[in-house]
Amino acid sequence: MKVGVPTEVKLDEYRVALTPAGVRELVDAGHQVFVQSGAGVGSSITDDAYAAQGATVLPDAGAVFGEAELIVKVKEPQPLEVSLLEPRHTLFTYLHLAADPELTHGLMASGATCIAYETVEDARGRLPLLAPMSEVAGKIATQAGAFMLEKPLGGRGILLGGVPGVAAANVMVIGGGVVGMQAAFIALGMEATVYVFDRNIDRLRELDIAFGGRADTCFASTLSIEERLPDMDLVIGAVLVHGARAPRVITRAQLGLMKPQAVLVDVSIDQGGCFETSRPTTHSDPTYEVDGITHYCVTNMPGAVPITSTYALTNATMPYVLHLASAGVRGAIAENPGLRLGVNVASGNVTYEPVAVATDVECVDVDVALAGVGV
Numbered sequence: 001m002k003v004g005v006p007t008e009v010k011l012d013e014y015r016v017a018l019t020p021a022g023v024r025e026l027v028d029a030g031h032q033v034f035v036q037s038g039a040g041v042g043s044s045i046t047d048d049a050y051a052a053q054g055a056t057v058l059p060d061a062g063a064v065f066g067e068a069e070l071i072v073k074v075k076e077p078q079p080l081e082v083s084l085l086e087p088r089h090t091l092f093t094y095l096h097l098a099a100d101p102e103l104t105h106g107l108m109a110s111g112a113t114c115i116a117y118e119t120v121e122d123a124r125g126r127l128p129l130l131a132p133m134s135e136v137a138g139k140i141a142t143q144a145g146a147f148m149l150e151k152p153l154g155g156r157g158i159l160l161g162g163v164p165g166v167a168a169a170n171v172m173v174i175g176g177g178v179v180g181m182q183a184a185f186i187a188l189g190m191e192a193t194v195y196v197f198d199r200n201i202d203r204l205r206e207l208d209i210a211f212g213g214r215a216d217t218c219f220a221s222t223l224s225i226e227e228r229l230p231d232m233d234l235v236i237g238a239v240l241v242h243g244a245r246a247p248r249v250i251t252r253a254q255l256g257l258m259k260p261q262a263v264l265v266d267v268s269i270d271q272g273g274c275f276e277t278s279r280p281t282t283h284s285d286p287t288y289e290v291d292g293i294t295h296y297c298v299t300n301m302p303g304a305v306p307i308t309s310t311y312a313l314t315n316a317t318m319p320y321v322l323h324l325a326s327a328g329v330r331g332a333i334a335e336n337p338g339l340r341l342g343v344n345v346a347s348g349n350v351t352y353e354p355v356a357v358a359t360d361v362e363c364v365d366v367d368v369a370l371a372g373v374g375v
């Protein structure tokens with residue numbers, strides 16, 4: 001199969017979807033790889049490094065989309081990329097469609113088969129292609145929150161870990177999944193006082209063991225969150241309901257319970273945000289204020305550390321890329337039911353139920369949608 005790797009064009013996005021190691025695996029398996037010139041520069045990977053492993057380097061995105069059948073990306077396609085998609089293409093990338101009806105309709109209109117990293121599941125129902133980026137985002141969330149708490153940046157002016165004789169800051173993490181656990185570990189490492197809220201009791205049990213008593217685990221209810229909010233300096237939102245729009249866990253009215261200049265970090269912003277007052281921001285302008293509370297809502301947090309993120313992401317995606325290239329979409333999803341759950345859009349239809357519900361379109365069975373498609 002012909003595999004294409006365009007340069008990411010989302011603002012402040014420096015990751016790339018394939019490394020030279022990935023090119024080598026694909027080429028050794030008999031596939032052709034087309035990489036856009038400069039695609040790896042943000043992650044310190046040169047065109048020559050790709051070419052040395054057998055990739056053909058092409059000058060622009062149009063040339064890559066023109067040659068390739070399987071397009072491998074990092075972030076959701078931007079309008080120019082959507083316009084380059086055709087029914088013969090399979091797109092494999094993060095999509096987050098539940099929060100983006102416009103993109104959903106654009107991908108439907110393209111006729112392409114679109115597989116979302118974030119809804120692929122493993123045999124235990126976990127999200128293997130979201131997890132590495134969630135690990136990165138969780139660690140950044142606490143780092144960014146600690147920074148934004150500094151007075152010159154509009155924060156309360158409190159040091160996360162305190163010092164001998166002065167109490168540490170209080171950190172609330174809502175959603176104790178992959179993001180939440182990493183955010184909590186960094187907050188503990190910085191010696192903050194940490195509370196992790198989740199609705200899944202089994203998950204709270206796992207966290208309790210992992211933290212060894214160093215953080216409090218709390219069942220997440222409206223009241224339990226409300227009772228703790230007045231003491232919090234930093235709140236990190238990291239909830240997820242697979243594939244669906246993020247549930248709202250803090251309302252605008254509840255901001256009034258918080259200390260002035262406290263900080264909210266909404267990691268769930270890529271699924272629409274879990275605070276009522278959240279709206280997407282970028283690395284170059286990451287925060288804004290509502291009712292005296294700083295909001296940090298960057299949608300591509302791992303893009304800030306591409307040298308870590310590119311390798312973490314591609315370590316996880318590579319086996320799936322290889323499988324798709326070797327078996328085709330229909331063959332690969334027949335052999336891997338978890339990959340089948342990644343197919344969000346095919347031949348003009350939405351094929352993933354939570355996206356269909358969130359964007360108010362009919363959900364069509366994947367096999368039915370792929371019946372007439374040569375993928």
Ligand SMILES: NC(=O)c1ccc[n+]([C@@H]2O[C@H](COP(=O)([O-])OP(=O)(O)OC[C@H]3O[C@@H](n4cnc5c(N)ncnc54)[C@H](O)[C@@H]3O)[C@@H](O)[C@H]2O)c1
Nearest residue numbers: 134137175177178179198199200220239240268299300301
């Ligand atoms: N902004 C970014 O750059 C970025 C990067 C990576 C991941 N994310 C996002 O972070 C979010 C979390 O990802 P994850 O991998 O940690 O997911 P996860 O599935 O591992 O964890 C989510 C947790 O939220 C809990 N939860 C669900 N509803 C809840 C509620 N109402 N109250 C409390 N807890 C609730 C679940 O029980 C689960 O433990 C996702 O939306 C993901 O897309 C964003």
